[in-house]
Amino acid sequence: MLLVVPACVAAAFALLPLGYLAVRALERGPGYAWDVVADERTLLLLGRSLGLTAVVVAACLVLGVSLAWLTVRTALPGARAWGVLATLPLAVPSYVAAFTWLAAVPEIAGFTGAALALTLVSFPYVHLPVAAALRGIDPAQEEAARSLGHGPLRTFLRVTLPQLRPAAAGGALLVALYVLSDFGAVSLMRYDTFTRAIHTSYRASFDRTPAAALSVVLVVMTVALVAAEARTRGRAGHARTGGGTARPAVPLPLGRWRIPALAWCAGVTAVAVVFPLGSLGYWLAAGTSATWDLDGLAGAAWATLGVAAAGAGLTTLLALPVGVIAARHRGRGARLLEQAAYAGHALPGITVALALVFFAVRYAYPLYQQLPLLVCAYAVLFLPVAVAATRAAVLQAPPVLEDVARSLGRRPLRVLREVTVPLAAPGVAAGAALTFVVCMKELPATLLLRPTGMDTLATRLWTETGAGSFAAAAPYAAALILLAAVPSYLLGRHRT
Numbered sequence: 162m163l164l165v166v167p168a169c170v171a172a173a174f175a176l177l178p179l180g181y182l183a184v185r186a187l188e189r190g191p192g193y194a195w196d197v198v199a200d201e202r203t204l205l206l207l208g209r210s211l212g213l214t215a216v217v218v219a220a221c222l223v224l225g226v227s228l229a230w231l232t233v234r235t236a237l238p239g240a241r242a243w244g245v246l247a248t249l250p251l252a253v254p255s256y257v258a259a260f261t262w263l264a265a266v267p268e269i270a271g272f273t274g275a276a277l278a279l280t281l282v283s284f285p286y287v288h289l290p291v292a293a294a295l296r297g298i299d300p301a302q303e304e305a306a307r308s309l310g311h312g313p314l315r316t317f318l319r320v321t322l323p324q325l326r327p328a329a330a331g332g333a334l335l336v337a338l339y340v341l342s343d344f345g346a347v348s349l350m351r352y353d354t355f356t357r358a359i360h361t362s363y364r365a366s367f368d369r370t371p372a373a374a375l376s377v378v379l380v381v382m383t384v385a386l387v388a389a390e391a392r393t394r395g396r397a398g399h400a401r402t403g404g405g406t407a408r409p410a411v412p413l414p415l416g417r418w419r420i421p422a423l424a425w426c427a428g429v430t431a432v433a434v435v436f437p438l439g440s441l442g443y444w445l446a447a448g449t450s451a452t453w454d455l456d457g458l459a460g461a462a463w464a465t466l467g468v469a470a471a472g473a474g475l476t477t478l479l480a481l482p483v484g485v486i487a488a489r490h491r492g493r494g495a496r497l498l499e500q501a502a503y504a505g506h507a508l509p510g511i512t513v514a515l516a517l518v519f520f521a522v523r524y525a526y527p528l529y530q531q532l533p534l535l536v537c538a539y540a541v542l543f544l545p546v547a548v549a550a551t552r553a554a555v556l557q558a559p560p561v562l563e564d565v566a567r568s569l570g571r572r573p574l575r576v577l578r579e580v581t582v583p584l585a586a587p588g589v590a591a592g593a594a595l596t597f598v599v600c601m602k603e604l605p606a607t608l609l610l611r612p613t614g615m616d617t618l619a620t621r622l623w624t625e626t627g628a629g630s631f632a633a634a635a636p637y638a639a640a641l642i643l644l645a646a647v648p649s650y651l652l653g654r655h656r657t
Contacts, residue, residue: 163573163574163577164482164485164486165482165486165494165498166479167479167482167608168482168483168486171479171482171483171498171502171544172482172498172501173501174479174537174540174541174544175501175504176501177451177516177517177520177541178508178513178517179380180516181502181512181515181516181520182373182376182380182516183372183431184196184375184519185372186248186373186527187371188370188591189370191270193370194370194373194374194407197370197371197375198377203378204279205476205649206354206358206375207355207382209352210340210341210354210355210441211382211384212272213275213276213279213347213354214298214340214341214342215335216276217340217410218333218337218340219355220280220284221284221332221333221336222282222287222329222330222332223283224280224288224293224429225285225286225287225288225291225332226287226288226548227289228244228247228284228429229247229288229292229295230291230295230317230321230415230453231425231426232247232292232426233246233292233295233296234295234321234413234452235413235415236412236413236415236420236646237415237426238423244292244577245411246426247284247285247288247426247429247430247649248285248288248289248649248650249433249434249649250283250284250285250434251285251474251598251645252402252598252641252642252646253281253282253433253434253642254282254345254602254604254641254651255279255343255623255646256346256348256604256617257277257437257622258278258281258437259274259345259349259350261436261437261440261441262278262657263350263438264440267373267400267415270351271303271351272352274350275350275352275354276278276291276351277286278346278381278499279340279343281433281522282346283340284336284433286330286332286335286336286339286595287329287333288332288593289332289447290329290549290553291325291328291329291332291592292327293553293586293587293588294324294325294327294328294557295325297557298324298325300411306319306320306386308343314492322385327502327553328553331355331420331549331550331553332364332388332392334386334503334545334549335546335549338383338503338545340544341382341511342356342379343355344356344360344510344604344605345509345623346509348360350440351657353554354376355376355378355509356509358375359372359379359388359509359511359512360509360511373512375538376508376509380504380508383504384500384504387464387500388500389488394496415634421559422518422607437642441638441639444632444635445632445635445639446571446634447498447632447635452608457621458527458621458642459636460519461616461618461620461621461640462618462640462644463646464615464616464617465601465618465619466644468532468536468539468600468607468611469539469597469598469600470534471532472535472536472539472600473547473594473596473597474538474593475539475540476539476540476543476547476593476596476600477547477551477589477596480544480547480548480592481589483499483548483551484547484549484550484551484555485547485551485552485554485555485577485581485585486499487548488500488551488553488556489560494609498550501529502544502545502642503545505549509605510538510542510604510605510606510609511605511606511608511609512608513538513542513606514538514606514610516609517534517537517541518534518609521534522632530612530613531612532612533605534610535606535610538606538610539596539600543596543603546592546594546595546596547589547592547595549590549591549592550592550593550595551585551589551592552615553588554584554585555588557564557585558580558581558584558585559584562580563576563580564581566580575628592650596652597648598645598648601619601641601644601645602618602619602641603619607620608620617640618637619641620637621634621637622634622637622638622641625637
């Protein structure tokens, strides 16, 4: 009960937008909602959204796993620097990445452009947990496999990769949900998905039923994805016996693959980091002193840091009990709690924002257009980011140490405080930093829920870009990337 009660609170928090969707989707009767869902255009949107998600997830798995293995387990020259560079795309919002590519190559608009932009900003969601898992795996198992005659590739496929499955699957799930809920990149690339259709429906009509019905489809897709990811984890253990028994892995020599490996890392860095920064530099140079509003820039930066820190703190606090239960318990109740926590992540930010406005106006009016409501929206949207990091960290914490503590008379709360949390702390901290980054970049919910008179870097950037003032938008984009790059850099340097 020590964990179940706060986990239920977190799940109820994440499920709040579903209550709003139920009210809106059914206010004109189930028949009308079904007609919207069964419409031919809805099926087309379903196919387009799933196709985009599948391509981006596959590409992110290739990029994330390969870069993690090269930077953690091989004698790659400059491995530490390449690992840091692989995390920096987290600092680039999807709408900024889409804009830079669209400005340089207009013909890329559509599926190709959306898939490229989303892949380049999403693959760190796979890279980070896989790299952390590689650093936590005891190399003795791989050495034993090689001593039995298995080559490096066979050892990786049969020994290392199965142990990476929870981390890779969790990262892939985050990528999938991020793609399903993204609005900025698909809008700029003019590629119709559920999120773009929902946003268009909200803006084009006072009738919220069609948009709510489409959002319900997204929720169903989210539940299916979470259930599929849970099945990929299996029942195998992923923790070593103790924190002090493992030795650092001996870096594998690359031999003739050294140059191709360096070229691979350099190519990914060039398209994911150097290109958007170069495009941004061009627009900064194209601007004049008249386009630089230093007071507005400083105010937006300070507001961004404050609201992102509050959002990351609340999200991490809510995610801790859910992540521990998901890692330590296999029952149906544990699966339901975890799946509930993921419910809000696939919803468009505007849907979550409208749900919270609906709740505040009817039941908590003092919160309307106040900062706590925006912080709550961040927690609903990004709870899975912190849950995935917490679950992966707890999975690698040896459960036998908790059993020993309980056998010595320690109560559950003390075991959690003195054993589980300290062992999982690096992974939990990494999840908090990652949540901080995504809160800084969030756009639709921030546009709707921010207090009157408050602007963040993301909202000012979107406003200037929408008006076609790209030179005026460049300082806000540069500041956003610079601030988000700090925790991204720390994530890349993180060693467990």
